[in-house]
Amino acid sequence: MHVTFLNRQALYLRPDPARVIVRPFKPATEPRDLNPTDKTRANHIVERVLRLDKAAAAKQLADVLENFEGRHRNLLEAFEHRANDMEDALVAHCTFSVVQRQLIGAYFMHEYSFEASALFNPSIVPHPDQSGTPTGGVRFILSLRAVGEGHISSLTFRAGTVAADGSIAIEPTARLASTPRLRTRTPGPIGDEVEVDFNPGQDISERVIFPVTESQSNGIEDARFVAFSDGARTTYYATYTAYKGTAIRSELIETSDFLSFRMSPLQGSAARNKGMALFPRRIDGRFAMIARQDNENLHLVYSDDLYRWDGGQAIMKPQFPWEFVQIGNCGSPIELDEGWLLLTHGVGPVRKYSIGAVLLDKQNPAKVLARSSEPLLQPEPAEREGYVPNVVYTCGAMRHNEQLILPYAVSDSFSNFATMKISALLQAMS
Structure with a gap:
């Protein structure tokens, strides 16, 4: 026929x-599998962010937004959600500022x-x-x-x-x-x-x-x-x-x-x-x-x-x-x-x-x-x-x-x- x-x-x-979306970046293992008492790679990243002074952290977050904000909706909100997801998996730290939380969230996300x-x-x-x-x-x-x-x-x-x-x-x-x-x-x-x-x-x-x-x-x-x-x-x-x-x-x-x-x-x-x-x-x-x-x-x-x-x-x-x-x-x-x-x-x-x-x-x-x-x-x-x-x-x-x-x-x-x-x-x- x-x-x-x-x-x-x-x-x-x-x-x-x-066409890209932002997804969780997992540098070691799944966050839920991390032992809170372990010094994991994820904790090392957080410690480096916390060592930034207030001005340096704000500048780094501003640079991230300048590079990526026009490519996604509600990017700061996505960073906040990611920081929340990571919180229970990390070694206890001092209270994060809003800028620190958002910046930490950015370090644990990537474009896909x-x-x-x-x-x-x-x-x-x-x-x-x-x-x-x-x-x-x-x-x-x-x-x-x-x-x-x-x-x-x-x-x-x-x-x-x-x-x-x-x-x-x-x-x-x-x-x-x-x-x-x-x-x-x-x-x-x-x-x-x-x-x-x-x-x-x-x-x-x-x-x-x-x-x-x-x-x-x-x-x-x-x-x-x-x-x-x-x-x-x-x-x-x-x-x-x-x-x-x-x-x-x-x-x-x-x-x-x-x-x-x-x-x-x-x-x-x-x-x-x-x-x-x-x-x-x-x-x-x-x-x-x-x-x-x-x-x-x-x-x-x-x-x-x-x-x-x-x-x-x-x-x-x-x-x-x-x-x-x-x-x-x-x-x-x-x-x-x-x-x-x-x-x-x-x-x-x-x-x-x-x-x-x-x-x-x-x-x-x-x-x-x-x-x-x-x-x-x-x-x-x-x-x-x-x-x-x-x-x-x-x-x-x-x-x-x-x-x-x-x-x-x-x-x-x-x-x-x-x-x-x-x-x-x-x-x-x-």
């Missing part, structure tokens, strides 16, 4: 190393270019605020996986508009970037649940969710957002892969406004791997997921508990040469009159990643009605080079009128968009 109905756009979203290496694996949902949208159009939020130094992944966002004719526009990206405030941390049987929030005055593109728990310490990867309808209420959920360097697991993030977020670990045998995607509504009163707990096939999993997923039924296995290595979902199923449209990815020879599609029965999603025998989207010559060559990938598309809006990543490096008529897509499936 030669796909003629798919239209690639020229909306390249590339990583920008100039969170998208210096890659900006990829996007998903897309309607924006919760549709005010000002042109007639026949829709505003959307795009989530993206950003990768910086040390291959640490975080979650970042963009906003844009799809016009009535299907043309796509991305809103300008904010110059600054910020991480959220940690509001609560609740220990659980398999890990912490946390709640974070952003200042409402921050642009959506300014908001960066960086790892905040041990299970996420090396990355928040591949968030698959979906607008979940439960009666009159819409909640935005996303499954994502939490990576701590030695292990992975599926976790869930939820929000109603993209300002406040709750992140929770998922329990159960089906949540031990990556690539879970939630259906946008309950089916027969139960939550439903597409999952790939065996690293090879697609499973349908039901649950009465949104945070626990066990078992599952294999509904698709690799069938065509372009997917012989493995298959997986490319985001949450999209509800059509004809059934559930599920985008898939397949891995073929030389680990080439392509995107396909399957149509599932609306009442019984375990039943496959049609399936693309050839890829809908595969790397073109100009899309083969990047951090991971020969890959096109998405974490979720969105229906707008009779078109499918498909953001996709190119070779784990940058992102673009494609559009296609849903009727043509269904006709091409067998």
Whole structure:
């Protein structure tokens, strides 16, 4: 099948190393692991700051602000918070002045270019605020996986508009970037649940969710957002892969406004791997997921508990040469009159990643009605080079009128968009 109905756009979203956040700098070990009676490197730094006279300390802090204040919001507040975090881990000192506390906080922070290496694996949902949208159009939020130094992944966002004719526009990206405030941390049987929030005055593109728990310490990867309808209420959920360097697991993030977020670990045998995607509504009163707990096939999993997923039924296995290595979902199923449209990815020879599609029965999603025998989207010559060559990938598309809006990543490096008529897509499936 030669796909003629798919239209690639020229909306390249590339990583920008100039976008930075401030993060804790840990010169020895984690502060909570420091023995208060030990003369650690951290304590040596504090002692050097305290030896500065009042004028020298004020000058040094002024120099820091001159260099960095225009690159971040509320920098002195961030320094204060960092000093508070360090306080219990340090050998007892005399009372710090405000300037000393802020300067000490500065010495234990560093800039991190969170998208210096890659900006990829996007998903897309309607924006919760549709005010000002042109007639026949829709505003959307795009989530993206950003990768910086040390291959640490975080979650970042963009906003844009799809016009009535299907043309796509991305809103300008904010110059600054910020991480959220940690509001609560609740220990659980398999890990912490946390709640974070952003200042409402921050642009959506300014908001960066960086790892905040041990299970996420090396990355928040591949968030698959979906607008979940439960009666009159819409909640935005996303499954994502939490990576701590030695292990992975599926976790869930939820929000109603993209300002406040709750992140929770998922329990159960089906949540031990990556690539879970939630259906946008309950089916027969139960939550439903597409999952790939065996690293090879697609499973349908039901649950009465949104945070626990066990078992599952294999509904698709690799069938065509372009997917012989493995298959997986490319985001949450999209509800059509004809059934559930599920985008898939397949891995073929030389680990080439392509995107396909399957149509599932609306009442019984375990039943496959049609399936693309050839890829809908595969790397073109100009899309083969990047951090991971020969890959096109998405974490979720969105229906707008009779078109499918498909953001996709190119070779784990940058992102673009494609559009296609849903009727043509269904006709091409067998």
